[in-house]
Amino acid sequence: MARPNSEYPTELELQILKVLWDAEPMTVREVRESLAAGGRELAHTTVITMLGTMVDKEQVEKLEPTQGKAFRFSPLIGRDHVSRGMLGDLVDRVFDGSAEAVMLSLFDVAELDAEELAGLRKLLNKKMREAKS
Incomplete structure (x- = not known):
């Protein structure tokens, strides 16, 4: 088949x-x-x-x-379209839609240096401010 x-x-x-x-x-x-x-x-x-x-x-x-x-x-399809779709599918299928579970897993499997962690902190802070608005 x-x-x-x-x-x-x-x-x-x-x-x-x-x-x-x-x-x-x-x-x-x-x-x-x-x-x-x-x-x-x-x-x-x-x-x-x-x-x-x-x-x-x-x-x-x-x-x-x-x-x-x-x-x-x-x-005909862009990088952003493909990456968003595939990542969204992964989040839904593997992590039951939980962004928190994705982030925790990312921290477990990726070696992040201080600069990358600082960048992630800035992004999280920005998202928190947007969520409060």
């Missing part, structure tokens, strides 16, 4: 999106080379197939070639 389509990108789709977010539009070759530079070696045909699937899922668009015959691809 086939796995149902997720509304969120798969691991490989997310890697491709990250490449495109950093330097769009890109050809299949450029995407493949960028993935390889990041340690993910894939066959050219695999990248073509993945980009085709992502076009079908409306995650990327296929642009007509400007020179030569190589199509270029550009993301």
Whole structure:
């Protein structure tokens, strides 16, 4: 039985999106080379197939070639949209919607330095002021 389509990108789709977010539009070759530079070696045909699937899922668009015959691809969904959706899904499914549980877990698994903790304190203070308004 086939796995149902997720509304969120798969691991490989997310890697491709990250490449495109950093330097769009890109050809299949450029995407493949960028993935390889990041340690993910894939066959050219695999990248073509993945980009085709992502076009079908409306995650990327296929642009007509400007020179030569190589199509270029550009993301249709933004980094913020994907990260918010995936994080919201994680919070709901793993932490039953509890932001507090997420933060406590974050403190358990992440090595935060004093500067990062100070930044988090500022964000929390800002959110507290907004909640009182």
